[in-house]
Amino acid sequence: MAKITYVEFNGTEHTVEVKPGLSVMEGAIRNNIPGIDADCGGACACATCHVFVDPAWTEKVGGPSAMEESMLDFADGVQPNSRLSCQIKVRDELDGLIVKTPENQH
Amino acid sequence: MSGTDGRVVIVGAGHAGGTAAAFLRQFGWTGEIVLIGDEPLIPYHRPPLSKAWLKGEADEESLALRPADFYGEQALALRLNEQVARIDTAAHAVILSHGERVAYDRLILATGARARPLAVPGVGLQNVFSLRSAADAEGIKRALGIGRRIAIIGGGYIGLEVAASARALGAEVTVIEREARLLARVASEPLSRFFEAYHRARGVRFELGAQVAALDGTGAVEAVHLSDGRALACDAALIGVGALPNEELAREAGLTCENGVVVDEAARTSDPHIYAIGDMSCRPIALYGRRHRLESVPNAIEQARQAASDLCGKPAPAPEVPWFWSDQYDLKLQIAGLAFDVDRLVLRGDLDEARFAVFHLDARNHVQAVEAVNAPAEFMAGRQLIQQRKQVAPEKLRDMSVSMKAVAAG
Numbered sequence: 019m020a021k022i023t024y025v026e027f028n029g030t031e032h033t034v035e036v037k038p039g040l041s042v043m044e045g046a047i048r049n050n051i052p053g054i055d056a057d058c059g060g061a062c063a064c065a066t067c068h069v070f071v072d073p074a075w076t077e078k079v080g081g082p083s084a085m086e087e088s089m090l091d092f093a094d095g096v097q098p099n100s101r102l103s104c105q106i107k108v109r110d111e112l113d114g115l116i117v118k119t120p121e122n123q124h
Numbered sequence: 125m126s127g128t129d130g131r132v133v134i135v136g137a138g139h140a141g142g143t144a145a146a147f148l149r150q151f152g153w154t155g156e157i158v159l160i161g162d163e164p165l166i167p168y169h170r171p172p173l174s175k176a177w178l179k180g181e182a183d184e185e186s187l188a189l190r191p192a193d194f195y196g197e198q199a200l201a202l203r204l205n206e207q208v209a210r211i212d213t214a215a216h217a218v219i220l221s222h223g224e225r226v227a228y229d230r231l232i233l234a235t236g237a238r239a240r241p242l243a244v245p246g247v248g249l250q251n252v253f254s255l256r257s258a259a260d261a262e263g264i265k266r267a268l269g270i271g272r273r274i275a276i277i278g279g280g281y282i283g284l285e286v287a288a289s290a291r292a293l294g295a296e297v298t299v300i301e302r303e304a305r306l307l308a309r310v311a312s313e314p315l316s317r318f319f320e321a322y323h324r325a326r327g328v329r330f331e332l333g334a335q336v337a338a339l340d341g342t343g344a345v346e347a348v349h350l351s352d353g354r355a356l357a358c359d360a361a362l363i364g365v366g367a368l369p370n371e372e373l374a375r376e377a378g379l380t381c382e383n384g385v386v387v388d389e390a391a392r393t394s395d396p397h398i399y400a401i402g403d404m405s406c407r408p409i410a411l412y413g414r415r416h417r418l419e420s421v422p423n424a425i426e427q428a429r430q431a432a433s434d435l436c437g438k439p440a441p442a443p444e445v446p447w448f449w450s451d452q453y454d455l456k457l458q459i460a461g462l463a464f465d466v467d468r469l470v471l472r473g474d475l476d477e478a479r480f481a482v483f484h485l486d487a488r489n490h491v492q493a494v495e496a497v498n499a500p501a502e503f504m505a506g507r508q509l510i511q512q513r514k515q516v517a518p519e520k521l522r523d524m525s526v527s528m529k530a531v532a533a534g
Binding site: 047048050052055057058059061062063064065085088089091092093122124 | 146149150169171172189190191194198421422425442444447449451456458500501503504505507508528529532
């Protein structure tokens with residue numbers, strides 16, 4: 019299991035254990051963590067699971083695919099450390115990962 | 125009941141109902157939440173049924189909206205395999221088919237939609253399917269396979285998604301559509317023609333402008349008879365000719381219905397204690413100054429959020445641009461907006477490369493809708509332009525050398 023901390027826009031932190039193989043989005047949905055909507059269920063079709071990867075983790079997490087990048091370009095408040103959390107697969111090396119959620123996903 | 129400590133009963137454990145239950149807890153509802161569903165499964169994603177599920181790439185666990193232990197952890201009482209017979213609005217209770225009364229302080233109706241029946245002889249034969257539930261999808265999956273012939277009646281999204289999955293499984297597919305083109309009610313002409321050509325190139329046969337007269341067979345379906353006298357031999361048939369809202373409970377309870385239960389921008393019905401969300405509701409869409417019934421997952425989630433916010437005393441969420449998606453073969457179709465008051469279409473990109481978008485503009489060059497095929501930037505920018513009601517320059521929009529960022533910036 020990997021420990022992942024989701025930080026809401028208002029600063030509230032939620033730390034949960036997520037099974038490797040699931041996505042960071044699924045970790046949030048399964049634990050009813052606010053701030054990640056995931057309308058499309060992980061099809062990379064909606065950009066409602068936008069997160070900001072903590073700067074200490076961006077290298078380990080890696081960058082977005084071209085498809086994901088095109089979606090992110092038009093997401094609200096996009097930053098260089100923006101990712102769609104449905105596209106980040108949880109692995110053992112991501113134990114301790116911190117992501118922040120934006121003010122809104124639409 | 126005061127504040128958030130009453131009992132909320134949700135009728136319908138689909139995407140809308142399941143999401144409403146989760147949002148209520150997320151937004152601070154402290155009282156009981158009872159989720160009543162008529163299927164044996166915990167709330168699940170329906171979109172994969174016509175795709176990953178048919179192809180054997182999904183199972184009950186991956187289909188579930190949330191894992192099974194979620195409901196216990198969140199103190200959500202799940203009542204599966206239960207039919208609600210009626211609503212006693214005076215006594216604030218729903219009555220289950222076996223007579224049990226479940227009292228509510230607030231009620232959320234999320235009963236969804238059902239497949240529109242086809243009024244021709246033979247629809248009761250074996251291997252004649254519609255596709256709404258996991259059970260339906262399981263039946264279709266068993267009927268498909270290499271060399272099996274499936275007749276798909278209705279060239280809408282469900283029909284085309286199943287056609288793509290059936291081809292992937294090696295089945296012989298014929299799609300029969302009453303209109304002269306596919307997706308006639310839900311997509312632009314260029315998009316229809318593109319999808320037709322794409323499916324044809326992958327072995328799907330089409331009968332367009334064709335009326336089904338009857339289904340025929342002994343026990344199981346063996347042929348679809350067309351009104352021009354021809355018979356198409358088949359081993360299975362799928363009827364995908366649209367959906368009807370499950371509004372009978374609401375109607376019998378005296379709620380105002382008009383192509384679905386009429387609700388306001390907070391998903392409230394004409395009864396102050398009852399909300400209605402998802403496919404079964406007819407809701408205002410502020411962006412278009414209209415009321416409309418939407419059949420989509422994003423709509424189910426948006427209305428679940430509206431109802432849960434209202435119940436928990438949270439500010440109303442910002443209105444969203446309606447959107448839809450469909451995956452067929454290697455195509456990702458994303459549609460934003462609704463094609464109301466459209467004056468002209470602007471095509472951006474290349475149909476031959478299967479990477480393009482059709483923008484629907486009104487007479488003043490506002491983007492009303494966008495249909496994007498393998499074109500996520502066009503979809504996202506289009507969604508933003510629809511939301512902002514910004515005028516666009518059509519000549520820039522069709523010029524691929526002008527980036528969507530530049531188009532959106534005006």
